[in-house]
Amino acid sequence: MSTISPGRRALLKGGAALTVSFALPLAATRAALAQPGAASSNTFAPNAWLRITPDNKVTVVCGSAEMGQGVLTAIPMMVAEELDADWALVSVEQAPADAAYNNPMFGMQATGGSTTVRAHWTPVRQAGAAARQMLVAAAAQQWQVDAASLRTERGQVLGPNGRKASYGSLVAAAAKQPVPDKPALKDRKQFRIMGKPTRRLDSAAKINGTAKFGIDAHVDGLLVAVMARAPIAGAKPKAFDEGKAKAIKGVRKVIAIPSGVAVLADGYWAAKQGRDALGIEWDLGAHADLSSQKVSAVLDDGLQNATAIAREAGNVKDGSANAARSLSAQYDVPYLAHAAMEPLNCLAWVKGDEVTIWAGTQSQGPAQGILSQVASVTPAKVKVNTMLLGGGFGRRFAPDFTIDATLLSKLSGSPVKLVYAREDDMAAGYYRPTSRVRFEAGLDDKGRPLALRADVATSSIMAASGFMKIPESGVDSFAVEGLADHPYEIPNQRIAYGRAEPGPQVWFWRSVGHSQNAFFVESFIDELAHAAKADPLKYRLSLLEKHPRARGVLMLAAEKAGWSRPLPKGRHRGIAVAESFGTWVAEVAEVSVAKDGGIRVHRVTAAVDCGQIVNPQTISRQIEGAIVYGLSAALYGRITFKDGKVEQSNFHDYPVLRMNEMPKVDVHIVQSDEPPGGIGEPGTPPIAPAVANAIFAATGKRLRALPFDGEALKQA
């Protein structure tokens, strides 16, 4: 067993200046030892990311959470590529919470922001390359040849005169080799695994029912908890009937905690019935009169106070004064729920000074720290079992469900599986913020924009996050991402943010600020193109001289969609482009609008430039899925408030796209040597404006609010 040899430790400790990947093996020791069987002398585990056993099997340990975005396949592909592994012998397992797996872009072990591949691009590949180099060195020693004369292929070291040694046969010898400090990485042209469409490693389990999500976790003796959760931040229970809940067969305990009242029972059904029997009354506190009208008034106040400057160039007043023509418009988006398929849940067990949770969480690292405080133990005593996530979309980055489960276990003395009913998941807050923007633009006599002013009012996710602060500029970067940094060339600009806090808890939602700001910018640019009597594609291209990647995806999407070719009668196209998370995506939507105002999206053609790629199949599927997610929001998504409470509760009043409404989707990937960008989120931002622009092409009506109002499109 090499990972704990004193020699290596000394080497690593001495290598303080080494890159981040070489900070890994130290912590890896702990992580690797935590794996059953890993400490046997037959395992080569040179770092936190992989183990090789004498049977030639390679196990990659993934520190990111799998929520459908394919990390349980992408991380192994990255390791296996540089290791020159035999892909058929590669499997994956989920890492424990351990600093070894910190996301280098976050400085903590967490999955979000479309970061997994780009954050781990170098360290994970170096982990594979280091192992490969050690295997080669071991073979060179055994064969008494120069390591430079050896090469590797599909899990074997190949030497002169047809000599071969499988990686499995070299594990003991490789473990004795020093860890190389700068393992060379392959050039893209040498990739054998990365860049090829590759099936997911987790599919089989997800098809035969054996995949374990958080909600499937089980320990004997657990109690299931269902909670009456505070309907809005700051609400407190005024009265509830504990006796009625306890009268339900199977109910064991009723426990009040800061976020609400929990009913603990032998199973979900009893707990849910008990929760419903509580007849809880709330003191809604400061937000008792919250309504959608009030939300709107708060947004208007935010616009009046939009003084935090996010971007300023030239002089927007002078630019406007010189304009031949001016346009103004206001755009709105509502609060949105994440509505992942798996309702939020967590199994927690506080036993003495130890806490163990089983949860589909996007933030394993932070959970350790937070739950250690909840249970008054040290962070090292918090064990996080990362389960599969039945959708994340940012919602599972939040700590509410892990905190409450831990608290309930601590207070009850039992292992507790907290399960949110769908209604709790939808109504218990953590929403994509509502946002309102007011644009003013001045065009010259050729229709080119001379000036753009944008004031935007929305809540601060930075302030709500609990781990970030609004910077001194007063600009919440999530509020203006995709708006302040829009790519269009306009000489005079002023883009300003006004913080608006109507009350509901806001949170990260797939593509965060881009989810609304691309709708704002790409719709308004379409308005400018129309005012300039220009083709929407050509108009965009004329303002994107400095953004070749934007031009690239626009032209590719347009070409593949047949932008210049006529459509069947009744069909119309719209186009939009956006950069988010280091990736450019353009989408062309083909839409028809029925006489009754019904909107049908028939086809979406997407072009994506996400730099260097790992798994093209994942990229296509993520872009397609992100389009569906954005389309659900654009067509239907809306969380509204009345008398301090959310009005939606389940999929009947918070509808999402279904099979019968699904457009055809084609995704085209740009071959690129740029650094990798994210892929989980960037498909979402362009879809709402692409459809809005197609609706305009179809009807001449500009819909400036989401979800689209079909009533406004009705033909008399």
Next chain:
Amino acid sequence: MSISMTVNGKAVTLDADPQMPLLWALREDLQLTGTKFGCGMALCGACTVHLDGQPVRSCQTPLEAAAGKKITTIEGVGATPAGRAVQHAWLKIDVPQCGYCQSGQIMSACALLAGKKKPTDADIDGAMSGNVCRCGTYNQIRAAIHDASATLAKGG
């Protein structure tokens, strides 16, 4: 109250509230966790199982309605020709993303193919629109159903 039924070919007897949804008997009493809880209102299809061969939403099926019936879940559906063909097609097309809805999708697809060997796209829309997928795998599901249909036409 004691309720007997057959689950994936095995006789089981449960002592439980007859009004409790079948979903929770499967997931908690029998630890067959492949069947998923999504909405509790028969709106999303994640909990779809077969009751005497018919697809039902187990979150809205009281346990007593399953008494004396044959239940098939995702854990057992691979024993049927349609189940085998559908699971094989799902793997070939590599349908799942997060995977949470896929048990229900597969159970609905198997029921469709059991009744209609060669479903059209309209048949698929009709049979599958009760199953929500938030990851957006609908086009892959459609392709996999057509693929399974072709396999079954060739005799499995």
